[in-house]
Amino acid sequence: MNSNLNWNIVIGLEVHVQLNTNTKLFCGCKNESLGNPNSRCCPICIGLPGALPAPNLSAIKKSILFGIAANSKINSKIQFARKNYFYPDLPKGYQTSQHYFPICENGEIQFFFNKKPKSVRLTRAHLEEDAGKLIHSVKNQATHIDLNRCGSPLLEIVSEPDLRSAEEARAYLAQLKQLIQYLGISNCDMEKGQLRCDANVSIRKNENEKLGTRTEIKNVNSFKFVEKAIKHEVNRQIEILESGREVHQCTLQYDDKSDSISILRIKEDAQDYRYFPCPDLPLVSIESKKIDKIKFSCPETPINKRLRFQKEYQLSFIDSERICQSLDIANYFENLSNRIFNPKEAKNLLLGAIAKILKDKKISINDLPISIEEFSELYQLKSEDKISNLNYKKLIRILADSNHSLTKILEDNNLIIEKDDSIMDDILEVANEHPKELERFRNGEEKLKGFFMGQIMRKTQIKANPKEIIKLIENLKILSD
Ligand SMILES: [Zn+2]
Structure with a gap:
């Protein structure tokens, strides 16, 4: 041997x-x-x-x-x-x-x-x-x-x-x-x-x-x-x-x-x-x-791009490797992060939802059926709490699978969060349906927040924004029946 x-x-x-x-x-x-x-x-x-x-x-x-x-x-x-x-x-x-x-x-x-x-x-x-x-x-x-x-x-x-x-x-x-x-x-x-x-x-x-x-x-x-x-x-x-x-x-x-x-x-x-x-x-x-002319037209090398992405967008060693694997993916990442002003979100989107779509559909990033503008619009809606995080992901998948525009899909699927008082009405309704739990919550049992949260999400069919609900549930402590 x-x-x-x-x-x-x-x-x-x-x-x-x-x-x-x-x-x-x-x-x-x-x-x-x-x-x-x-x-x-x-x-x-x-x-x-x-x-x-x-x-x-x-x-x-x-x-x-x-x-x-x-x-x-x-x-x-x-x-x-x-x-x-x-x-x-x-x-x-x-x-x-x-x-x-x-x-x-x-x-x-x-x-x-x-x-x-x-x-x-x-x-x-x-x-x-x-x-x-x-x-x-x-x-x-x-x-x-x-x-x-x-x-x-x-x-x-x-x-x-x-x-x-x-x-x-x-x-x-x-x-x-x-x-x-x-x-x-x-x-x-x-x-x-x-x-x-x-x-x-x-x-x-x-x-x-x-x-x-x-x-x-x-x-x-x-x-x-x-x-x-x-x-x-x-x-x-x-x-x-x-x-x-x-x-x-x-x-x-x-x-x-x-x-x-x-x-x-x-x-x-x-x-x-x-x-x-x-x-x-x-x-x-x-x-x-x-x-000199050719030198001027020479693009950034993969290794330099990786090092720059690590520095400029705070990507980890591994993430920079995955993203710079192909020039098209690297360019897409850069466009996306500049567009939505959030490199971390762009990275998660690219290596998560987008990578899955590319794999499922066996297509390259250039054939992705969702435009950068649509991603940017979606991200905007999420940042303004107009859609929930769950629906944000759901919408990406619907967009990838359909030929319709984002506006049409949003209308058809009724996924925009209702920002009006109806959520508070829903919360009050849930509270009225569960008087014992409400009593215990008002007496300081904080863990019941999760219980109300689940009930409200079910009632609103996840159209509500969890962050906002949590805030509103707090109000139950002070609101009268
Ligand atoms: Zn010949």
């Missing part, structure tokens, strides 16, 4: 993010994997001789935006290079990527792990094109190829080996995904392969020792699987070293069906991709003015 505790685990991640540009990285083909196989390609993206690529400026801008948000250095000159390797899903025989002059160098991703702040350094982030897809058909005993994905823009984000556990790697990935979604540069749909991850794993006896031989787990497309795959690989390496053998550099794959890893190929040396600058693509200069 091996023990993780005796080992220092070292993990670095390479994350491929498919940018959500309209067209592919070097041609005008649509950047989407929909449509019939091989219907979204042209001579450029499948590399026919003589076809000339041109870089997609939108992909470059989106990559710069990421670099700014991750505190990276944006290079003033970027160069595309050919990465030569042979694989059937790569019809050109090389992948156009970046080698010596990537768009972004250095940088960091900050996040919380076990409630503690953690920072992972980035080595670089560069642009490259995606390959096609091989589809293996057991039925036809054949492998088909779909080149629709060929040439889609990928931003490869490479971290330094700063992660120390599988759980930490998962938390880093979650933060990275959140940041990218806040920036709006990719949809990050992992099921569609829009965010894929390679994990480099090695172990050593302690933090000060030099890094051990690392292995690479390829192309994992779920946070859960990344965590599981890393755990398996750490255990495999521990077992090897504890039995006195050596870890060999290799590439592994994770199979989610059997929840296991297997070796794809043993690497004797780092693969030689014979990189060279792409002769068809010019060196791209990025003016500092352009970078």
Whole structure:
């Protein structure tokens, strides 16, 4: 039995993010994997001789935006290079990527792990094109190829080996995904392969020792699987070293069906991709003015938003995490609290009644059938004691389930509290119906307040405001019959 505790685990991640540009990285083909196989390609993206690529400026801008948000250095000159390797899903025989002059160098991703702040350094982030897809058909005993994905823009984000556990790697990935979604540069749909991850794993006896031989787990497309795959690989390496053998550099794959890893190929040396600058693509200069312009448009990062919400709206650590999970929810919270001038109420509403409606109806916050104006109007009614707290909640649910306006619902359901003397009449009636209890109450039995309260609520069908009733019940002590 091996023990993780005796080992220092070292993990670095390479994350491929498919940018959500309209067209592919070097041609005008649509950047989407929909449509019939091989219907979204042209001579450029499948590399026919003589076809000339041109870089997609939108992909470059989106990559710069990421670099700014991750505190990276944006290079003033970027160069595309050919990465030569042979694989059937790569019809050109090389992948156009970046080698010596990537768009972004250095940088960091900050996040919380076990409630503690953690920072992972980035080595670089560069642009490259995606390959096609091989589809293996057991039925036809054949492998088909779909080149629709060929040439889609990928931003490869490479971290330094700063992660120390599988759980930490998962938390880093979650933060990275959140940041990218806040920036709006990719949809990050992992099921569609829009965010894929390679994990480099090695172990050593302690933090000060030099890094051990690392292995690479390829192309994992779920946070859960990344965590599981890393755990398996750490255990495999521990077992090897504890039995006195050596870890060999290799590439592994994770199979989610059997929840296991297997070796794809043993690497004797780092693969030689014979990189060279792409002769068809010019060196791209990025003016500092352009970078400043993008910087100006860079939205608040999730971590900064969380910290600001904690300070500005007094949200707890956990509540800020839940609310900032998605930019839409965070924006909604901010609108709502500004509208009703009460962040605590906005938080309770969002994480309570609204979260339940979203879950029940399986919709996103943008499809919520209640407008912020209606929430604000409802809150106003509650603050002015025109509706009871119970009816406030009831009304939210009715609003969510009907197509009518708040005014119509209020009329139809007769939920507005009657502020006139009729409540006092009701209270007196209840008191007359229970003379013995009234007598005891007048003689100082305070607990009978609860008894009267229950009777009155029943009589008024909860239309009355409890705070007001309590005040009015007090009057029974001094009022004559
Ligand atoms: Zn094309």
